[in-house]
Amino acid sequence: MKAFLRKLSGNHEISLAIILVVLFIVVDILSGFTFHGIGNIGEIFKNNSLTLIMSLGMLCVLLTGGIDISITGVLAFAGMTVGMLQKYNVIKNVPLLFLIAIAIGALCGLLNGVVIAKGKVSPIICTLGAMYIWRGLATVVYNGEWASGENVAGMSAFGNTAGPYIILAAAFVVYFVVMKWTPFGRKVYAIGSNREAAQISGINVDRVEILVYVLMGVLAGLAGALSVSLYGSAQPTMQDGKEMDVIAACVIGGVSMSGGRGTVVGTLLGGIFYAVVYKALPLVGLESIWQNLIKGVIILAVVVINVVSQRISRRQTLARREI
Amino acid sequence: MAGKSGRTISAVPVRSWKKLILSWEGALVVIFIAVLIAGRIMSPSFNLNSVMFMMPQYLSQLFIVFPMAFVLIMGEIDISVGSIACLSATTACLAANAGLPLPLMILVCLGTGLACGALNGFVLTVWPELPPMIVTLGTQIIFRGISEVVIGAGSSLKYDSDNLSPFAATAGPVPVVFFAVVVVAVLFMILLSKTTFGRRLYAIGSNRTAAKYAGIGVNRVRFIVYALAGLMAALCALFLLTQIPAVKSDEFGKGFEMNVIAMCVFGGIATTGGKGNLFGAFIAGMTIVCMRIALGLINVNDNVITIVIGVLLIVSVLISGISRFKGKGKAKKKPKSVTAD
């Protein structure tokens, strides 16, 4: 029993899962048992699918010790572009539109990656500048008009099918497999743990790093198209500032910001945690005006609890060694 | 040494004129002058009076540049400063509207900022393994959230008093806030380059573990820096209130953290820590401010301005980064090299 408890507090994913379950039960009770319905859980995943999907790309970026704060700019640029393509009846084919959004995202990511890997620019700065650029380009594409309602009817209808769930699930399965069982996944971890060692052992660090940012861009572009589908509108301001949500979801999920540590499962749990908080706050009878404050407190509390539990487990491990 | 002035403890570069021009700060001065000249050519309205007239609004952000530079030199980040400015402005409004005299109001405002900064510092030093970015993200949401709850639903919180006029005064065309920024800049420069405290910041940023073993109270230094950041954010709020005499919790000071970090980095401060100085950050801040003013005066679309600043940021860091890279190679061959190129 003791060993079991020790294992519990030591494993980040499990302790987070427990916090999540407790939170879920508390919210369910507070909201008069309306929270556990299948429809509601579906909505949680759907509404936060953008954050969840982008958190996968962010996981890899953070694993290499980088960061990407331009993602919502990419999202807006890609989303706005596909929105406009539909509005002006250039392309109405939904899968094709998704591909275009992904391609735009990949290009943006490629640019970030090359500047960071080849130009040796620190990731936060490169993507800070890039954030301005992509967001600005989104506004250039927008040119004074939103695309919404019947303009994006095709995508909007897709958003109401099981499509978004499938994309979400597929993304997580693919990433789980890639990060756990492929050379690429291992290389990403290797670079994050020790860049020099990775380089010496023959890993093409630059190439992996560029690829990581390209993948981040791909997911951000995908999220752009998804955003248009889910909310039935494309605006240049969409998801402004939400990159921090994505980073927070990763960090809550146990991804280290200095690189090398973090898992797909943890990221998923972190993302769900964030999603549950988002969904729960308006439901539990809290006044709208308090919700931002409580959200901040919860984020801070979770990272602190996490560190405290790690400390305890470390102390226990030490104590065991002494014996 | 390299184009990017790498002021480290071991090698303080000897200054010669050639070096000064070729250093990143020198380059920034040249860019700054180029921006002024280009602005003058492009817009007849770009003159001393109009620049000084438009400056106060941008200038108050420069107060935060200096402590942010400290934070970055330590290899950390603080993204809560904008929210601290918001909360400080909120308490300042409440104090002024309650009829407190000016000095007391200032005390309340700065006290709020200091307390917020100290809270960041407290959390980060009690649990030093926490990443500063995520902690300050949490407090960013919290400080703004408190402000939202305090102001409540309805209109913005108005600053109902004229007692801020000394802060909005001008000496000739030059606004008081300009002098205040210069004074703060000088104080921070002295703190960074002439005191043990400043050298400790570089030490922490270059190698935290080594700094710890060298007997530096790393956590004490960090606490002070975060508290300072809070204090300066409050000072920024105080001057900003002369421009924006009402607080809206969802926008006052929003995005300042990123503007300020951009200025620091443009000024040659590495976000990885241990590198950069305040003169660079100051001149970079002034360059961005003047660029915004010039682009505004020739009525360029505001989004184009953001794109321009984004491109400038990346390209400048890219170029200075490459030259730094080359310099590094040279330094390896000739350690402690102080000879001219």
Next chain:
Amino acid sequence: MKKLTALLLVTVMAAAILVSCGGASSGSAEYALVTKASGNAYNEKEAEGFVAAMKAQGITSYVVKHPEKATVDAQIAVINSLIAQGVKSIAIAANDANALSATLKSAKEKGIKILTLDSDVAVADRLTFCNQAGVQEVGQALIDAVYDIASGAGEYAILSATSQATNQNAWIDAMKAIAAADSKYKDLTLVEVAYGDDEPQKSTDQTQALLQKYPNLKVICAPTTVGIMAAAKVLQDKKSTVKLTGLGLPSEMAAYIGNDADHSCPYMFLWNPIDLGKLAAYASVALVKGDIDGTVGGTFMMGETQYKLTAVEGTNASEIILGPPFKFDPSNINEWKEVY
């Protein structure tokens, strides 16, 4: 040497950017319009009307500025640059009623005519206000719509923008006041005012939460163009029996307007933002030319129509009311969705 090249490159780039951007500007501006922010289609329509009206009067020295973000900070930067350029009039859709006062005072000292449109500032800081529709009229129209759609009784909720949005709060307060004053509305219960912060995602979350929290909810009223779009999609996708009304752009809402179960919004309101921009343009010119001076009772012509400066309720400050809010229903939506 490399560094010198690098330095030169950056310098040339910085200068080139300024010079190339400068090529686009045309002459000195006299009449300026400052909208709430770029990236909002509603604001663009106002600008469209402003520009059209200026051209119609043969004026080329105008400038439209969209601040980078919907904040007073961004707006003040823009106004300051207009003051420095020495424009003659500034028409502004204020992001906040109080926060612009210092800036507008310094504009006034420089002799610039200040007028507002869409959302007002403190009356002392401007000469007149181009009001899209009286606050009372909007409140009345909205509460009547709720009353009508709910068939006179039941629960309704409001999905607003941010908790400190000036216009939305004024309309909501007016709705509440009207509902409290008249016993006709006594069976309507306002269950909650939720804030979607004009973000699609948060508005969606808030709408879903409202549905979940209040199973007996009959109507959601969203007096904001972003909020109403998000809510419309949620309700329509769910095939919910809860109906929606509020203020929305016809071009963005056409897919959701209809009287049957497949559409979430039976009808909604708005004014013509293009006309509002036009009104602001004609009022600017009239102020600069001295046809009106902002006092109540003045009149000016907008094309064939005469507009009169009326008093804001309870003050002697003036406003120009564009007209009553316009109702968009299935009968006219297809015609209007092409316009704005």
